[in-house]
Amino acid sequence: MDFHYDKISEAVIRRLTDYLRCVRIASSSGETLLTSKDISETCGLKPSIIRKDLALFGAYGIKGQGYNTNELTYHLNNILGLNNIKDVILIGAGHLGTAIARYPGFINANFNFIAAFDNDPEKIGGNIGHTNIYSIKELNKYIKENQIEIIVLAVPSSAASGIVENLDSNIVKGILNFTSMVFPGRMNDMYVHNIDLAKELEVISYCMKNCLT
């Protein structure tokens, strides 16, 4: 598989995740063949960019027919690195953390919440589904022993910096930050993505205010 990785922008990758969702929806309703036009109608992009994005990674389509949903699912998962189950841990088992751990999208993408951590004695020892909740004091030990590469952060914002600064960046490679603290995208070789649930609503607010298309 020789992808032209060096030329691929993050915008392309983001769109691939959209295509994947569209294919999942189509698959689940029994479709076996999907055209770039079909995908475009679901996710609101133009067919040409969908074809171009997919062609960057190889010719997966059947000319004159479209894309086979199973094949496309496999290839998209493969490109994104989602074909293998990956263990992640959750830090912060409050309302948001709980909702995240139960969110079906993580399961679809093969992410497995192997453990959760909190500082609330009432939560420690409990669980979220099959995910046990441990004391935050055991966090770094757990990361080291289990070589945890990906962390989902859903603690109060005030606690975020302290936790991130103490992570062992030789082991942890990715952080998904749901707090209101902002971290730069790259910190000591760790990828950090900040997610603000309200962000999209702020964008909608602007669009509504200015009557944009």
Place this chain on the structure above:
Amino acid sequence: MDFHYDKISEAVIRRLTDYLRCVRIASSSGETLLTSKDISETCGLKPSIIRKDLALFGAYGIKGQGYNTNELTYHLNNILGLNNIKDVILIGAGHLGTAIARYPGFINANFNFIAAFDNDPEKIGGNIGHTNIYSIKELNKYIKENQIEIIVLAVPSSAASGIVENLDSNIVKGILNFTSMVFPGRMNDMYVHNIDLAKELEVISYCMKNCLT
């Protein structure tokens, strides 16, 4: 306020929301003056693009000094339309819906969850903080009587299409979709933004797999 709205891209607007978060953080730690370099170090962008973005909407900075945090907060909120409180309703009062309604980011952005709706008899009549939970059967009546423009959707994916299709698009202007169903960005004049909590983790997965910077 004559902004050059027609020329502003969504990418700019998304960055403005980042700047706003950076300014909030700086303000809360007592800073009164912030340079484009300061902001760049927090959010991982280049100072030049920050200056350019802000200059699109007017000259808010003080040459040789930087940007006054209070003024910048005001202007950013004003540009995005966040200076006034806006009522939104939540559809789906499960784990995710509850977490969303309690998420501090919505309060910061002046969004007020005025009501929630669910079909679970055990939840109806209850509340999330100060937000009462009503039966989903009353949804459209409530939207009409209270002229609700913005909706946050956090129901199971299978229920999403049915709800969206029945919304009165003469009243509702914006939908924040947290389900795994995908809707195009524009539907009958309604702005729809799909949020997949797992999306950013999928992007991180790709970055990790390919050792990108």
Place this chain on the structure above:
DNA sequence: TTGTGAAAGTTATAACTTTCACATAGTCAA
């Protein structure tokens, strides 16, 4: 086996975005 139609893959170009570098102007200290 061959012809037709349909949609993938590809290319060239226009449109847009980012970046650099510098002139500008405000601040502060002497």
Place this chain on the structure above:
DNA sequence: TTGACTATGTGAAAGTTATAACTTTCACAA
């Protein structure tokens, strides 16, 4: 009052991305 300093605002250039239009190839039917 003056001069040095600093970071903004801006214009031009470079770089990037999306789009339309085009070519290719596959599948199916006659």
